[in-house]
Amino acid sequence: MKYLVIALKGTYCEIGGQLQSIGVPKKLFRLDRLMELGAWVSRRKSIANVLVIRHQDFHAPAFGALESIHAVLRGMAGQQKELWYYATEYDLVDIYLSGACTHRIIHPLGTLCLRGLAWQQLFFKEMLDKHGVEVDVFRRGSYKSAADPFRCTTFDQYNREQIERLLEVMVQTLSSEIMKVSAYSQQILDSLLQGATLTAADAVAKQLVTEALSEHELRNRWKQDKLSEAVKKRYRGHFGSGMRIAVLVFEGSIVDGSNREDALMGQCIGDDFMVKQIRKLRENKRIKGVVFRINSGGGSATASESIQRELRFLSAEKPLVVSIGPMAASGGYWISTPGQRVFAQATSVTGSIGVIMLHMNIRKPLQNLGLGSETVKQGEFADFGSALRSLSPTERDVLEQMVDYYYQEFLKLVGNARSMSPEQVHAYAEGRLWTGTDALKRGLVDEIGGLEEALTHLRRALKAETSRITFHPVVKQPWLARMINSNMEKDAVAASSAQAILKSCCMVQGRPLLIEPFCLGARYTTLLRD
Known part of the structure; x- marks a missing residue:
């Protein structure tokens, strides 16, 4: 044996x-x-x-x-x-x-x-104020907290409310599972939590x-x-036999273009890359159904829409079941809407139906370093969104209108997917995060369950007794990259250099974002802690 x-x-x-x-x-x-x-x-x-x-x-x-x-x-x-x-x-x-x-x-x-469980977050506002960095936040949703580290010095009442509820549900789920082990009594559990x-x-x-x-x-x-x-010597990326079912995994922040590593948001998945993966599965006649597994805190609104549209084309031709993993919030929830049935784990973090935009003006700290700037332009708004000056009142109005437009589109999208009116969705929106348990009660998901439950549902829909499960996408590293990477030592500071963080700030400047604080600033927090 x-x-x-x-x-x-x-x-x-x-x-x-x-x-x-x-x-x-x-x-x-x-x-x-x-x-x-x-x-x-x-x-x-x-x-x-x-x-x-x-x-x-x-x-x-x-x-x-x-x-x-x-x-x-x-x-x-x-x-x-x-x-x-x-x-x-x-x-x-x-x-x-x-x-x-x-x-x-x-x-x-x-x-x-x-x-127990604790939620810690760093706030950068006083540091940015000290160095003269101006941060403008445009958002729809009182609970939309992705930019709170830049606009607040502590949790506001809305963010604190939603975080306390998230932790409460997670502790309840934890306690429920622990109590199934007969040796744990409520008294012992309470003692440990104290x-x-x-x-x-x-x-x-x-x-x-x-x-x-x-x-x-x-x-x-x-x-x-x-x-x-x-010892299992080799992993093949698939298991089982029978009707072919694909598990398409989306893991990371959502960005326009190609995949990349970001100093603020970690692994980012580009819409160009993901659209190609979805299209391949749609055109592959051997694949009879797809489970779309999401672990994302969101990102670009335009990239989220591109992915959502391609998933809708897939859903029109093949059964599509969505499985929400640890997180599918904001843009992550946006791309879940084409699912014919949406599963979420009890402690999945989802929802956050809201929109946010950021603008940073770093002119003053650059001046303090002896760096000046001057702009020559044709057209009053040619340098709209520049990080080297403040926004004008007209530009602020434009950004407010853009945020409102994207928020209304978000409400319509969710309403169509969940058979609700935009007004009904708004009651559960405002950027609020929900656990899977609470999302089910509000009609934002269809069923509590993990990836295995989603696969079981898809098998039943396909009337398949057995299935061959294949995981996608598979990104193979070139042999040279594998050889060099195997000899490299981990350097967390290099991965989150000041230059990389500055580049990340420039990329999100003035763009509509469907994102959560789990993504934005997560790597920055690690850098400061380490």
């Missing part, structure tokens, strides 16, 4: 990187490979045990990512496999994920604690974990029992 090791290490993502370039290599934990691995394990009777090891560098940027992993682990446990979960220290991640496993192992000197920390011995005594062992002790035990480690 054999055992398989699943290493939770690196940053969670839905699919591999979408950038074809020589750059900083990243450690990624991929959901597509976890699902393929789960299907592979289920077919091998020789594999009795699955050991899940959470490494210290594992990072899930949203709670919905943990929910996706939990669902796959739960599916493995349902295939008559013994799942063993190991972590040196048990925190929220481990308590939640280990609930899907048969055995929970902690290091003998480890501790167990569950201190800051109690248990030693490994205490956790074993309370039956919150199964044993206190090191990873090596557990492996040696299995070695003595004649269990050897099984």
